[in-house]
Amino acid sequence: MRYCGKGKFMRPLFLVAIALVVGALVPAGGNARIAGTAITIGVQTSNKPLGGLTWATYGKTAQVSGTTADGQAGTSLELQKSAFPFSAGFSTVGQTTTGSGGSYSFTTKPTVATRYRVVIASDTTSQSSVATVYVDGDWINLPTHACGGLSCHEHFANTIIFPAAVARHEGAKRAYYYFGVRYGSQTTPPTSVKLVKSGRLRHLSGTRYRAGFSVTFPTVQAYYYYYWLICTKDTEARDGLGLPGKHHCGARSIRYSAIKQGYIG
Numbered sequence: 190m191r192y193c194g195k196g197k198f199m200r201p202l203f204l205v206a207i208a209l210v211v212g213a214l215v216p217a218g219g220n221a222r223i224a225g226t227a228i229t230i231g232v233q234t235s236n237k238p239l240g241g242l243t244w245a246t247y248g249k250t251a252q253v254s255g256t257t258a259d260g261q262a263g264t265s266l267e268l269q270k271s272a273f274p275f276s277a278g279f280s281t282v283g284q285t286t287t288g289s290g291g292s293y294s295f296t297t298k299p300t301v302a303t304r305y306r307v308v309i310a311s312d313t314t315s316q317s318s319v320a321t322v323y324v325d326g327d328w329i330n331l332p333t334h335a336c337g338g339l340s341c342h343e344h345f346a347n348t349i350i351f352p353a354a355v356a357r358h359e360g361a362k363r364a365y366y367y368f369g370v371r372y373g374s375q376t377t378p379p380t381s382v383k384l385v386k387s388g389r390l391r392h393l394s395g396t397r398y399r400a401g402f403s404v405t406f407p408t409v410q411a412y413y414y415y416y417w418l419i420c421t422k423d424t425e426a427r428d429g430l431g432l433p434g435k436h437h438c439g440a441r442s443i444r445y446s447a448i449k450q451g452y453i454g
Contacts, residue, residue: 273429346401
């Protein structure tokens with residue numbers, strides 16, 4: 190994705206709003222039965238799921254939780270994970286005991302696409318299904334300024350933090366810059382944003398990079414509503430960052446309805 194923002198204006202008073210699409214509870218698994226007690230599993234992050242896919246922002250946590258079918262408290266459970274490219278199999282990364290009704294919860298912080306499962310420590314044939322959590326870089330919006338007069342010259346930029354293992358590959362990508370403006374409306378965004386330019390990310394230090402662009406547009410009308418977007422194309426199958434498939438980034442224009450879904454990459 191990445192990072193997008195919007196602004197609504199009424200002259201001579203100006204209001205700026207920046208929006209980061211964040212989200213909700215993600216069901217990422219279900220009941221599983223191998224030979225022992227069934228265990229349910231679900232994953233919650235701060236981001237809205239896309240097409241049933243759960244994703245977390247790099248550096249942020251994901252909550253893995255569920256219940257055991259027997260509903261017993263005090264059962265020892267293990268959280269196991271297998272990280273992209275999944276060749277090393279599963280390893281134990283957390284332990285807890287069930288609470289009332291057989292409930293459990295683990296907090297984890299994936300760095301690339303990661304598969305999770307929960308097993309009963311004393312009977313590893315009793316395990317949940319596998320829940321996959323995808324990961325995107327941490328795109329941090331830089332501040333903009335309120336516009337005045339008959340035209341607006343604005344600079345939009347992000348600092349992006351990538352996981353160390355993939356920073357060099359991700360940092361070598363091109364960023365795509367989009368902008369759209371709608372006049373005569375206080376509440377209705379532009380129907381689409383158009384590709385303004387593209388360019389390489391700028392390396393700041395370590396795993397931190399910068400992307401940004403400038404636009405100038407007239408503001409002679411009393412009301413206008415603009416929207417901007419910066420993105421890079423996902424290559425999840427290659428390095429485990431982002432979501433599988435294509436999600437509009439690089440197209441000549443992107444409809445606002447697609448942006449509202451919560452992810453562009």
